[in-house]
Amino acid sequence: MRVTISLAISTLIVVMIFTTSFVPHPPGDTPPNHLFTVGVGAGLIGGLYDGYYPYGKLKQHGNFGLGAPDKLDGELVVFQGKVYQTQNTGKTFEVEDKQLTSFAMVNFFKADKKFTINSTIGKEALFHFLDSVLTNVNGLYAIHISGQFSYLKTRAFPPVKEHDHTPLTSMLNLQHFFEFNNAQGDLIGYRLPSFMDNTNISGYHFHFLSAQKNAGGHIIDVKADKITIEIDQLDSYSVQVPATNDFEKFDFKKNRAEDIKSVERGQR
Known part of the structure; x- marks a missing residue:
């Protein structure tokens, strides 16, 4: 079924397609429609940067996602079953x-659903549109x-030393920013509900990966x-809790x- 929707935001023309095909059971022990989380969001924000979970094992639980590298030095994207790191230098x-x-x-x-937008749209209008189609606020x-994308601005944090627990909010002045014009690529992300705050990261959260897989x-x-x-x-999520001394002592x-x-x- 194909439906054309006319919206007031930025005079968008949107094509919506519903897909109802059967979703096969993913490999491994991860159920369909399940979000698998490694670590705790509040822990990362508060300074738990030391890696403990291998990417090879992570890929057994999903082929799409995002995250943080060991001792930071950038951002992670999981796309089409591969894991990419964008370092604070921009190297991806x-x-x-x-x-x-x-x-x-x-x-x-x-x-489950697919939309096409054929006109220019900024971040605020994009999120407003997404809110209009993601009707379950929880x-x-x-x-x-x-x-x-005519314009993208991304960031990456620098590396830290082992067991350095400086909160991320105290490192905002150390971020490295990157700007791209007329870029092809993918945004990989989530919108998660407020009840997942602290355990995870609520609201919209996107990472970029260029079509050439060399920027993000x-x-x-x-x-x-x-x-x-x-x-x-x-429709479900789980958290792999770290078995580390730093995690056991974290407030x-x-x-x-x-x-x-x-x-x-x-x-800030």
Whole structure:
């Protein structure tokens, strides 16, 4: 079924396609429509940067997602079953299975809905549109956006030393920013509900990967020209709790929801 929707935001023309095909059971022990999380979001924001979970094992639980590298030095994207790191220099490359992540979220992506936007749209209008089609405010959604972007601004954090627990909000002035014009590529991300804050990261969260797989980073700003949006609604999630001394001693009593939002925006 194909439906054309006319919206007031940026005079968008959107084509929506529903897909109802059977979703096969993913490999391994991960159920369909499941978000698998390594680490705890508030822990990463508060300084738990040391990697403990290998990428090879992470890929057994999902072929799509994002996260943080061991001792930071950038951002992670999981796309089409491969894991890419964008370092604070901007260098982007596929990582080895034996390397480690401190925090990541993945799922086996299978689109339930698909939309095409054929006109220019900025970040605020894009999120407004997504809100209009992701109608369950307490739902878990994996979101893949691909196509042409007239402008992108991304960031990556620098590396830290082992067991350095400086909170990410205290490192905002150390971020490295990257700007791209007329770029082709993919946004890999999620919209998660408020009840997942601190355990995970609520709201919208996207990382970029260029079509050439040589550039990326956490999305700070975006303006798209012609994009396809694919939505995968999830219905469960789990957390792989770190078995490390640093995690066992970490103070989770502090509510870091505002710190998480600052880190997501790239500014206080």
